[in-house]
Amino acid sequence: MRKILGKIGSEDRHTFQADFGKYGYKRYHDSMRGELYSPTMVVRNLIMVDDPEHPQIIADHLWLNLTKGFADLGLLQEGDRLQFNGRVSEYSKGFINKDKKDYELSYPTKIQLLNERETKAIPEEHAAIIGMIMNLNYKFYDKMGRPLVPYFMDAFVKWQDQQEKPLPIECHKGNDFESDIKYDVLDYETEKAELEKKQNLVKEKQAQLQKAGVELLKKHDDLVEELVKIGKQAKEDKANSNSEYCYISNSKLAKALEKYGLDKDVQPKIKQALASDWFHEQFSGSNKQELSPLEALAQKFNQK
DSSP: OTHHHHHHOSSSEEEEEEEEEEEEEEEEEETTTEEEEEEEEEEEEEEEOSSTTSOEEEEEEEEEEOOHHHHTTOSOOTTOEEEEEEEEEEEEEOSSSOOEEEEEEEEEEEEEESSOOOOOOOOOSHHHHHHHHHHHTHHHHHHHTOOOOHHHHHHHHHHHHTOSSOOSOOOOOOSOOOOOTTOOOSSOHHHHHHHHHHHHHHHHHHHHHHHHHHHHHTTOHHHHHHHHHHHHHHHHHTOOOOGGGTTOOHHHHHHHHHHTTOOGGGHHHHHHHTTSHHHHHHHHTTTSOOOOHHHHHHHHHHTO
8 A cells, every 4th residue: 555655756745644553663784883773663544634624545554763753742552643744755675685666754743642641751862762662562572583682671771760750661681682882781691791701702812813923923024114114104194093903904904915925814813913012012112122322332333
C-alpha cells in the first residue's frame, strides 16, 4: 500500500493521522563509528486528512523516526491517535545493493496527540531512550536474538533512578556487550572480564610486534634516520597530529620501507616500534650523550 505514497509525490506537505503501534530501533553500521542505533516508532491505519471529510487510506502500517516532536508527546500507548504533517520522500533499500525503491514520511511537524490524556516524559538522552525501547520490547528482542545492549539499558536504569515518578517499565539486563567505549559497568562482571581479556590480548600482540620492530630498526640506522626526518617534517607541516607514532602516517611508512627494500609484512612491527620509548628517544634526540667541554674540544681538533 505504500506505493500510494509514491503517487502522492514529494512536492507538498500533507496532514496525516494514524494509531500509534509501538517503539523500536534500527541498527546500522557506519564505517567510521561502528554500530549505530536510532529510535523509531511504527504507526498503523495511516490516512491522509488534507480534506477531513474525505480521508484517504495510505498504509496499514509505516515506520517513522522517533523525532523530538514525537518524543515530546511523552510515553505513548498502543492505539493513541496521532496527527502530524509530513512530506513524502523516496529512499533506496536492500541488504547489499540497495536497489529497491520505497517511500517514507519525513520531517514531521505540527505533531499532536488527538486523544487527550496525561503522558509521562520519556528520556531525551540518546542512550537512555534506546535503553527504554530495549526494555519495552525485551521479551520479543530476546526471543528474536536482537541486541539488548547493556550500555543502553543501564543508561535507562540511571535515568529511571533520577525520576521522581519513574516510567512503568521493567528494567532488564542486556545480552550483548556492545558499545564498550566510555561504558560504565554496573553489574556485568562477566562481560567486563571478557572485554579486559580481549584488550589484554591486543596489548600483548602489540608489545610483541613492537619488540620485533625495535630490533629490526636497530639493524637499519639509515632507515631510522629517514623515519625521524619524515616524522619531524610531518610535525612541522602539521600533516599528521598523531604524536604516538611520531607523526608518521602509514603511507609515509610504507614508502620508506619500500625505499630501503623491506617487505610489507614488517610494516605492523615497524609501526608499533614507532610508538616505543626507544624510537621516541631517537626522534627527540634525547639518546645522544652530551659531550663534556674537553670532549667537545677534542672533537673540534679531530675534525680539522
